[in-house]
Amino acid sequence: MDNNTVLVVEDNPSTAKVIMAIAQKLGFEAEAVHSYAELITLSSLKAYFCVCADYHLPDAPNGEAIDLALSQQIPTFVLTGKLDEQTRLRVLKKSVVDFILKETIHSFDYVAKLLMRLRNNMNVRILVVDDSVSVRRYLTTLLERQNFIVAEAENGQQALEVLNIHNDIKLVVTDQEMPLMTGLQLTTAIRKEYSHEQLAVIAISNATDAMLTARFLKNGANDCLNKPFDAEEFYTRIFRNLEYIEQVEQIEFAAHHDYLTRVKNRRSFFEHAENILSTQSSGVALALLDLDHFKAINDTYGHDAGDIILVQATQRMQSHFPDAIVARLGGEEFCLLLPQVSPDEALGRLEFLCHHFESFAFNVANQQLQVTVSIGLVEADATGISAALKRADIALYQAKNNGRNQVVEGSLGQVN
């Protein structure tokens, strides 16, 4: 087992089946046991990704299945048929990932959301800042239970150092009262370097100091947690703030990338290319690539087949030019910007790509299709990217006119 299996512990076979199907749809493997007796026959739960367990099993009516999974440090979430206050408190005490009320219209959606979150959290790093070892340990344990990667710092200065080392930290949870640098000072320092959208700060504030929450928020905290708080509130705030950051990341990605091939779009290409040219005025090659007779592909095999070829063609370009900026300028037209390359090397590598396309079979709906590419190549110089693109376009036009499936080199300063 490769730690990708969800174990469902549920006496109702239909409910177990639905949860297994949800897990499988998300790319997990899934197994089910239907009683506590069956659960304890499993030698170890350690190899499971997580356990999804019914709180009330006929032979284990008080959450014993959950205790067993938790005793082996497996992320466990609970399904329960009723959620009166007493059950809720009892479940929360058990250090579970979350609990789900069974048989509501949203419960299965919630199972899917939880599974995706647990998988996604494995790539999310959070920094906990507190001078108290026991508080740090407590917060870290809560976060690790949700599969987060956790870094720790015992004061603000150390926190800034950790942020420098781990530039993938998405969220900081900080206390206020600490030696060397308070949480408030840390928050202010963080905001000089990182925006609210790059790095969320959740401050732990003392409920007795009514002013502190406002000061934290005014100094750049995304959110505040008043002491004392329970795990449920802590998680809710962590997830709400991470979701905000992830949504902004998705919007930014969509604004700068092509929706189909996921490489840079025209706008993003210009930004990056101009940047490179501003620091490097020679040895930058720019190639404009256009798939040949692509309309015929669409007309013969359909637009969906055309889309698959566009994606696969992009992957070909990326694997041949891992050192280049690859962008889709529109339709079946792509651009490659190669920094630090001589004209001869650029020409050689692009001709090799051309031959590769000629001999490569695109796999579309069990059919092997051939598509060639025409390329206009120029050296980008101080006249800028727009001028280089115009020259590359003329060279590409010549490549098409000469019979396609070839590279034509344009010359410097050909366009006024």
Ligand SMILES: Nc1nc2c(ncn2[C@@H]2O[C@H](COP(=O)(O)OP(=O)(O)OP(=O)(O)O)[C@@H](O)[C@H]2O)c(=O)[nH]1
């Ligand atoms: N499947 C698919 N087709 C696209 C997309 N964008 C543009 N196209 C198609 O690309 C084709 C481009 O056709 P043309 O400009 O006539 O060029 P061509 O057939 O490749 O001919 P040459 O460039 O002269 O070799 C058109 O049929 C467009 O509809 C897309 O995102 N997906």
